[in-house]
Amino acid sequence: MQWYKSSLGKKYIMAVTGLAMVLFAIVHMLGNFTIFAGPGGINAYAAGLQGLGPGLWLFRLALLTVFLVHIWMGVSLYLENKAARPSEYAMKQNHRTSFSARTMIWTGVILGAFIIFHVLHFTVHAFHPYYATFVDAAQRHDVYRMVVMGFQGFPMTLIYIAAMVVLLLHLAHGIQSFFQSLGATNDATLPTLEKGGRGVAVVILLGFVIVPITIFFGVIRL
Amino acid sequence: MNLTLYVWRQKGPKEKGSLERYEAKHVSPDSSFLEMLDEVNEDLIKSGKDPIVFDHDCREGICGMCSQMINGIAHGPDTEITVCQLHMRKFKDGDSIYIEPWRAKAFPLISDLMVDRxxxxxxxxxxxxxxxHTGGVPDxxxxxxxxxxxxxxxxxxxxxxxxxxxxxxxxxxxxxxxxxxxxxxxxxxxxxxxxxxxxxxxxxxxxxxxxxxxxxxxxxxxxxxxxxxxxxxxxxxxxxxxxxxxxxxxxxxxxx
CATH class of the missing domain: 1.10.1060.10 (Alpha-helical ferredoxin)
Structure with missing residues (x-):
């Protein structure tokens, strides 16, 4: 048997791809903060990313691979685990597990759908093709205008905030799982990592929702 | 104390199983969970019915044979004990108790509460x-x-x-x-x-x-x-x- 086909190998792959996506989410979140510097800030940041050229596509390809591998592992773990208990208990009490741990597959599916929606919304401009035509004074793509217009209206704001709450649930279990799955925990550090993981998940939630919330309340406007 | 038991009964690995209701009457709070089941089985045998099949051996918490999900908790409602070390004083008069076998594909059921581990x-x-290596006893x-x-x-x-x-x-x-x-x-x-x-x-x-x-x-x-x-x-x-x-x-x- 190859190591990556074993139950532990799948855990390692799950953990490493998960960490890569958490790090990406943190960088994405920090990148979003450039919107607080006004159109000049976020437009320059976006232009800088676009300026990477082939590097940008290499990065996107790597991220897509990580994303697909994580989904593939997650689904196969879920199916194998379902198969490992063919008949359910009539009564079962849980003492240690959490809502977020038990719903990983579902929060994962929702996040997968959300990421597709998000890319269609702000990268492909599938819902509003005219977003691509926004140009600022310096002839750069006007990301600031696109984001502020994108978050107009309650439904869109709600979708993004709800998706970030789902991300919170996924990461509240996922971050501490990374350390446990790679064997980086012991009796002294596991409780701290469990709490710390939830803490980081909350910080990521707040960091992401602050943009749609400030736009919704008109703090950031055109 | 008197208790109502819902016990998983399944004749064999291929048969269909279901939860059956039994009344356990005049249970001493000082008896162990397995002793309570022994008494229920006595009554079942006397009335000509098949007793509940369950695994047990040492009855002192070291052999690891007794394996029952009691009210959805492995080894029942107490910490760091096996079923044989569980006492009936952990329950109240009139309680309903659900008893099921370990459920896992890798532990195929033999009969009732007994699985193949x-x-x-x-x-x-x-x-x-x-x-x-064989040889003399090391120091x-x-x-x-x-x-x-x-x-x-x-x-x-x-x-x-x-x-x-x-x-x-x-x-x-x-x-x-x-x-x-x-x-x-x-x-x-x-x-x-x-x-x-x-x-x-x-x-x-x-x-x-x-x-x-x-x-x-x-x-x-x-x-x-x-x-x-x-x-x-x-x-x-x-x-x-x-x-x-x-x-x-x-x-x-x-x-x-």
Whole structure:
């Protein structure tokens, strides 16, 4: 048997791809903060990313691979685990597990759908093709205008905030799982990592929702 | 006290099972859970019915035979005990008690509450040992073992292989059992030399038996009658990470 086909190998792959996506989410979140510097800030940041050229596509390809591998592992773990208990208990009490741990597959599916929606919304401009035509004074793509217009209206704001709450649930279990799955925990550090993981998940939630919330309340406007 | 029992009755592996209702009357609060079941069985036998089949042996919490989900908790509502150590004083007069067998594909049901836990034996056979040479008895303390490692090994060796970890795990995973067995030999100098081969062989066998994968719910730790910690799972994850790059010729117990 190859190591990556074993139950532990799948855990390692799950953990490493998960960490890569958490790090990406943190960088994405920090990148979003450039919107607080006004159109000049976020437009320059976006232009800088676009300026990477082939590097940008290499990065996107790597991220897509990580994303697909994580989904593939997650689904196969879920199916194998379902198969490992063919008949359910009539009564079962849980003492240690959490809502977020038990719903990983579902929060994962929702996040997968959300990421597709998000890319269609702000990268492909599938819902509003005219977003691509926004140009600022310096002839750069006007990301600031696109984001502020994108978050107009309650439904869109709600979708993004709800998706970030789902991300919170996924990461509240996922971050501490990374350390446990790679064997980086012991009796002294596991409780701290469990709490710390939830803490980081909350910080990521707040960091992401602050943009749609400030736009919704008109703090950031055109 | 009088209790209402809902017990899983299933004649054989192929038959269809269901929860049957039984009344347990005049139960002494001082009796153990298994003694209570013994009395119920006495009544069943007297009235010409088949008694409830359940596993038990030492009845002092060390053999790991008794295996029952009581009200949805492996080994019932008390911490770090097996079913045989559970006393009826933990229940109240008039309580309803649901009793089910361990449920996992790797633990096929034999009858009623009795399951076949040979999968654990096969995992032990795969490499749950050290290759000791025969010969004279070695001198005591000839091999120095640090107190810290001796304690870790002892904590892991407390595992009685009852299967509560598998029963409690939402994924029916055997990681706590396997990690305890991998660790208690791996941290000692006698077992350390074969640590890489051991962890590979035992993990392969665990997977081959059809147990689920660990997704870090930690229900196993809550259910374990011997208080084995999930950090042993972390230790095993570490052990296999170290072992994977060590390519060897096909080991005796299989592996990767």
């Amino acid at each position: 040979s999968a654990f034996d096969r995992i032990i056979e795969s490499y749950g040992y050290t290759s000791a 005591g303390n000839a091999i120095p073992v640090s107190k810290v490692n001796a304690d870790i090994a002892m904590d892991a060796a407390a595992c009685i292989g009852c299967g509560a970890c598998v029963a409690a795990c939402p994924n029916a995973s055997a990681m706590l059992f396997v990690s305890a067995k991998v660790s208690h030999l791996g941290v000692l100098p006698q077992g350390e030399v074969e640590a890489a081969r051991r962890v590979k062989a035992m993990v392969s066998q665990m997977d081959a038996e059809g147990f689920g994968n660990c997704t870090n719910h930690y229900e196993c730790e809550a259910a374990c009658p011997k208080g084995i910690k999930v950090t042993f799972i972390s230790r095993m994850n570490r052990e296999l990470l170290k072992a994977i790059p060590q390519v060897e010729k096909k080991a005796a117990g299989g592996g990767f």
